[in-house]
Amino acid sequence: MLSYALIVFFFSSSAIIMIMARRTKSVSFSDSDITRLATSISKAVVQAIEPLTKRGPVIDHVSSSPSALDIEDKVVAMSIDIEGLEGNIQEQVETIIREDAGLQKSKSKLAALKGKK
Amino acid sequence: MPGLDIGTSFIVKAEESKKGVNYTEFRDAFYRLKPNSVIAAKMMEKSLSSVAHFKDSDGSFVLVGYDAIEKAVERHESALRPMHRGIISKREPEARKVLKFIFSQLLGQGSGEKLVYTVPAQPVDQSGEDFDISFHEDVIKKDLGDLGWQAESLGEAEAICYSELENDDYTGVAISAGSGMQNICIMSAGDSVLSFSSTKSGDYVDHMAAQSVNLPDSEVQMIKENTKFKLGDQHDSQVITALDIYYKRLINYTVKQISHQLSQIDNIPKFSKPLPVVIAGGTSLVDGYLEEFEKALRVQELPFAIGEIRYANDRIHAVARGCLIASSL
Numbered sequence: 001m002l003s004y005a006l007i008v009f010f011f012s013s014s015a016i017i018m019i020m021a022r023r024t025k026s027v028s029f030s031d032s033d034i035t036r037l038a039t040s041i042s043k044a045v046v047q048a049i050e051p052l053t054k055r056g057p058v059i060d061h062v063s064s065s066p067s068a069l070d071i072e073d074k075v076v077a078m079s080i081d082i083e084g085l086e087g088n089i090q091e092q093v094e095t096i097i098r099e100d101a102g103l104q105k106s107k108s109k110l111a112a113l114k115g116k117k
Numbered sequence: 118m119p120g121l122d123i124g125t126s127f128i129v130k131a132e133e134s135k136k137g138v139n140y141t142e143f144r145d146a147f148y149r150l151k152p153n154s155v156i157a158a159k160m161m162e163k164s165l166s167s168v169a170h171f172k173d174s175d176g177s178f179v180l181v182g183y184d185a186i187e188k189a190v191e192r193h194e195s196a197l198r199p200m201h202r203g204i205i206s207k208r209e210p211e212a213r214k215v216l217k218f219i220f221s222q223l224l225g226q227g228s229g230e231k232l233v234y235t236v237p238a239q240p241v242d243q244s245g246e247d248f249d250i251s252f253h254e255d256v257i258k259k260d261l262g263d264l265g266w267q268a269e270s271l272g273e274a275e276a277i278c279y280s281e282l283e284n285d286d287y288t289g290v291a292i293s294a295g296s297g298m299q300n301i302c303i304m305s306a307g308d309s310v311l312s313f314s315s316t317k318s319g320d321y322v323d324h325m326a327a328q329s330v331n332l333p334d335s336e337v338q339m340i341k342e343n344t345k346f347k348l349g350d351q352h353d354s355q356v357i358t359a360l361d362i363y364y365k366r367l368i369n370y371t372v373k374q375i376s377h378q379l380s381q382i383d384n385i386p387k388f389s390k391p392l393p394v395v396i397a398g399g400t401s402l403v404d405g406y407l408e409e410f411e412k413a414l415r416v417q418e419l420p421f422a423i424g425e426i427r428y429a430n431d432r433i434h435a436v437a438r439g440c441l442i443a444s445s446l
Binding site for chain 2: 079080082084085086087088089090091092093094095096097098099100102103105106107109110111113114
């Protein structure tokens, strides 16, 4: 950011000095000189701000995730204490009982499938 | 050994009992009331005696569950969610505390028993830096561990496969149309071949419809849940018309994501039979969802044939049932 500001400041000052000099007729600059200067300024500005505006390619999800160790550290550091909280939500809890004859069959079939692998 | 479906809108616990499976549901919404004075605090406490809430350490009252939504609607505001788009909300600093409190009330103190809980798959429409599933997964594991449970995670759509694809030899496609996300899993003989999610689902429908009729999201959500309507029908209500439009947009978006993701994968197995597609989740409860989904999916180019497209036996509880089955393995 600082380098960007310095470059802009340097070129802006140069441009102002050249234009002022031309106006006071103390130094003679042609139109092509001014155009060249303007082109240089634009190029320098673009180069300076490029890293600020350009986002890198989208990294795949796995590699961009924080490492397991980082996550573990973060999680440990963020312990949540709910000991002091008073209250009860049981009146809002709805329990539905569903008969499910297929549950045991599903469990054993999946267990057998996983066991083969 | 319970199973726990941690959704953006509901948390559902599934536990085996002699009579079958006990499903315990809780709406994960909250709304904070901060009294201005000691007298106001006492009055507030009295007025909330029949409302599910807890008193926070700063003296404020945190309403939880359906009561939070009702109170928010009463005050022309939206209730807050501890979860946003399938993971712990970064927008709410108190989200984790609220969730942990709900877990403690729903599950009680464990003594090292196994518990399988759901996590969403990595979304394909968000970058990894903006949307960190791993952190969510580990935070939940830790909080459940603090409550005495040996918690193991399972993909949300994978849980539907375990619950619903028994007669298809655990081969097929499962879609969990939740509030915050659509989770998709393609399973081959009990193994997940491809899992991903997209971050547009029921909340997107509510939010966009609310924007278009200039109402709070919670109010639109309540209208949606308390009005009977079918997708594709003519509707007199502006809200229902907006909901209809955005449901169809959501369905189209989801099937296009499925088609696009499958086109990016080279090693999709050569399935010998057309794959069944099972849809579950609260967002699929609206009448006509399956018909609209089928219409949109059948015209997509996919690397395998699609067989029957059907709802899960119990669309609300299929994920929790899958977790319960997985917890026994």
